Amino acid sequence: xxxxxxxESNNKCSLCVLGQFCLPVGLSAEDVAxxxxxxxxxxxxxxxxSLYRHGSPLTSVYSVRFGTLKTEYSLPDxxxxxxGFHLPGEILGLDGIGEGHYQSDAIALEESxxxxxxxxxxxxxxxxxxxxxxxxxxxxxxxxxxxxxHLLSLGSLRAEERLAGFLLNLSxxxxxxxxxxxxxxxxxxRVEIGxxxxxxxxxxxxxxxxxxxxxxxxxxxRHIKLIDMDGLYELAGQTxxxxxxxxxxxx
Amino acid sequence: xxxxxxxESNNKCSLCVLGQFCLPVGLSAEDVAxxxxxxxxxxxxxxxxSLYRHGSPLTSVYSVRFGTLKTEYSLPDxxxxxxGFHLPGEILGLDGIGEGHYQSDAIALEESxxxxxxxxxxxxxxxxxxxxxxxxxxxxxxxxxxxxxHLLSLGSLRAEERLAGFLLNLSxxxxxxxxxxxxxxxxxxRVEIGxxxxxxxxxxxxxxxxxxxxxxxxxxxRHIKLIDMDGLYELAGQTxxxxxxxxxxxx
DNA sequence: CGCTTTATTGAGAGATATCAATACTTGTGG
DNA sequence: CCACAAGTATTGATATCTCTCAATAAAGCG
Numbered sequence: 001x002x003x004x005x006x007x008e009s010n011n012k013c014s015l016c017v018l019g020q021f022c023l024p025v026g027l028s029a030e031d032v033a034x035x036x037x038x039x040x041x042x043x044x045x046x047x048x049x050s051l052y053r054h055g056s057p058l059t060s061v062y063s064v065r066f067g068t069l070k071t072e073y074s075l076p077d078x079x080x081x082x083x084g085f086h087l088p089g090e091i092l093g094l095d096g097i098g099e100g101h102y103q104s105d106a107i108a109l110e111e112s113x114x115x116x117x118x119x120x121x122x123x124x125x126x127x128x129x130x131x132x133x134x135x136x137x138x139x140x141x142x143x144x145x146x147x148x149x150h151l152l153s154l155g156s157l158r159a160e161e162r163l164a165g166f167l168l169n170l171s172x173x174x175x176x177x178x179x180x181x182x183x184x185x186x187x188x189x190r191v192e193i194g195x196x197x198x199x200x201x202x203x204x205x206x207x208x209x210x211x212x213x214x215x216x217x218x219x220x221x222r223h224i225k226l227i228d229m230d231g232l233y234e235l236a237g238q239t240x241x242x243x244x245x246x247x248x249x250x251x
Numbered sequence: 252x253x254x255x256x257x258x259e260s261n262n263k264c265s266l267c268v269l270g271q272f273c274l275p276v277g278l279s280a281e282d283v284a285x286x287x288x289x290x291x292x293x294x295x296x297x298x299x300x301s302l303y304r305h306g307s308p309l310t311s312v313y314s315v316r317f318g319t320l321k322t323e324y325s326l327p328d329x330x331x332x333x334x335g336f337h338l339p340g341e342i343l344g345l346d347g348i349g350e351g352h353y354q355s356d357a358i359a360l361e362e363s364x365x366x367x368x369x370x371x372x373x374x375x376x377x378x379x380x381x382x383x384x385x386x387x388x389x390x391x392x393x394x395x396x397x398x399x400x401h402l403l404s405l406g407s408l409r410a411e412e413r414l415a416g417f418l419l420n421l422s423x424x425x426x427x428x429x430x431x432x433x434x435x436x437x438x439x440x441r442v443e444i445g446x447x448x449x450x451x452x453x454x455x456x457x458x459x460x461x462x463x464x465x466x467x468x469x470x471x472x473r474h475i476k477l478i479d480m481d482g483l484y485e486l487a488g489q490t491x492x493x494x495x496x497x498x499x500x501x502x
Numbered sequence: 503c504g505c506t507t508t509a510t511t512g513a514g515a516g517a518t519a520t521c522a523a524t525a526c527t528t529g530t531g532g
Numbered sequence: 533c534c535a536c537a538a539g540t541a542t543t544g545a546t547a548t549c550t551c552t553c554a555a556t557a558a559a560g561c562g
Contacts, residue, residue: 073399073400073402073403075403075407075488076488077488079407079408080407081402081403081406081407083399083402083403094391094392094395095392095395095396095399096392097388097389097391097392098389098390098392098393098395098396099393099396103396103399104399123381123384123385123388126378126384127377127378127379127381127384128378130374130378133374133377133378133384134374137348137374137387137391138348138349139349140345140348140388140391140392140395141345141346141347141348141349141391142349142350143395144345144346144349144391144394144395144398145346145349145350145354147395147398147399147402148324148334148346148354148355148398149324150402151324151332151334151398151401151402151405152324152326152332152334154402154405154406154449155332155405155446155447155448155449156326156330156331156332156446156449157330158517158518159517159518189540189541190540190541190542191540191541195406195407196406197406198405198406198407199518199519200518200519200520201540201541202518202519202520202541202542202543203517203518203519204541205541205542205543206518206542206543208542209542209543221526221527221540221541237326237327237328409549409550410549410550440507440508440509441508441509441510442508442509450550450551451550451551451552452508452509452510453509453510453511453550453551453552454549454550454551455509456509456510456511457510457511457550459509459510460510460511472508472509472558472559
């Protein structure tokens with residue numbers, strides 16, 4: 001774990017391209033400037049390195065600057081549940097606030113960098129900036145909602161539906177960050193996808209092959225191309241929010 | 252849904268027995284008095300009535316005064332996932348903050364009453380009372396952690412383990428509220444337990460019968476007695492936090 | 503007390519897991 | 533630049549847990 005103490009010129013939220021997806025959403029330029037002082041250091045992580053471990057005391061929360069991380073819970077017998085994959089702009093460590101120490105493990109899936117947000121200082125600032133306070137509540141609430149939709153998936157959907165939903169969720173989150181949403185690299189292994197979705201790696205593999213056969217996707221290793229979005233949405237039991245009828249296949 | 256506008260004498264958080272489990276945890280008497288003004292009304296719900304529906308705009312969050320509620324997500328095809336069961340002192344409606352409208356449905360499992368906390372007024376107050384602000388963050392974070400443990404259960408545990416964990420979780424939460432923790436009434440139907448645990452009603456029924464045969468519990472309809480706590484904890488893949496070795500069965 | 507809802511139990515079916523073999527990738531060192 | 537090793541992914545065959553369908557029983561309700 002490599003700590004970075006940014007100099008004056010590059011530590012500023014006000015200059016960060018992630019501003020619109022991260023903590024400062026909705027803040028005036030003036031208020032963002034106040035946040036700048038919060039992020040005094042960053043951390044660079046190599047693939048496989050952990051940002052925090054369950055049980056270690058919470059002093060900070062983190063925002064992903066680049067890269068991808070996973071959070072997971074593990075059982076004494078070795079079983080493991082991946083709770084989430086975290087993309088740039090997303091906040092990590094929130095599960096530690098309740099008890100004062102992290103409940104999960106956070107591990108980098110690729111070389112990643114996160115900004116360290118000292119939590120006490122953040123709470124102080126949030127009391128001074130109502131928009132920031134509300135934004136933080138929204139972040140926490142959305143995190144909750146995300147987990148609850150994940151619960152719906154694990155509790156009520158079949159493997160095929162879970163996987164389709166997972167691919168679409170990734171696609172949406174990439175799109176929200178300005179990336180193309182129909183072709184990307186999966187940063188996580190099949191094992192990790194399986195753990196996240198509560199299914200075995202072999203089932204993940206089979207379902208992906210089946211999707212490819214049906215012409216829904218093309219997949220080569222971890223590079224995936226979503227061909228028939230509407231079809232995937234249908235499989236996932238959802239409707240395409242960007243459905244374009246003119247592209248609908250006829251007959 | 253029956254609105255109650257409490258008179259001066261009985262609307263006060265400062266007088267409520269739930270103070271130590273609810274929003275005011277950790278606040279000084281002086282600060283609790285400030286909260287009193289937040290809760291201007293309450294709602295009485297009959298069994299089956301809903302407190303809010305997904306999509307309706309969030310103006311308030313709620314704390315359970317007495318009774319039990321469930322929150323659930325439903326799919327267009329009729330499938331349903333129960334996300335949580337909510338006991339006195341727990342806060343409801345947090346999933347609505349992110350988008351400004353509730354994401355789930357909240358429905359009473361029995362006659363219940365909840366306090367209405369106007370959210371804007373609450374945020375104002377939280378900026379003035381640091382302890383209240385932090386307490387709210389803790390509540391949100393614990394909610395998150397609870398859902399994440401639920402994810403672990405649905406994603407990685409077998410039906411038997413999920414059910415044992417569920418019974419113990421209920422037991423713990425009742426104990427935290429000062430109720431006896433080894434004998435209580437289930438306020439939810441088998442169907443609701445099944446939905447919460449991502450298993451079918453028949454499986455719930457079979458597992459409960461099996462637990463009873465093994466001497467882990469006694470169950471008659473919805474009245475349940477936990478006989479062998481340690482055994483249940485073992486089944487759930489956890490360790491009894493209140494394990495008393497002197498009660499350990501010998502041989 | 504009969505009717506409706508809820509829960510239990512049994513038998514068989516099905517989705518996903520497990521076990522096993524093969525193939526593909528990636529990285530390393532000669 | 534190729535060969536080998538270690539890790540990762542695919543595919544097949546079989547097993548198993550849980551679901552589904554069905555019948556019965558028990559409880560709650562008017």
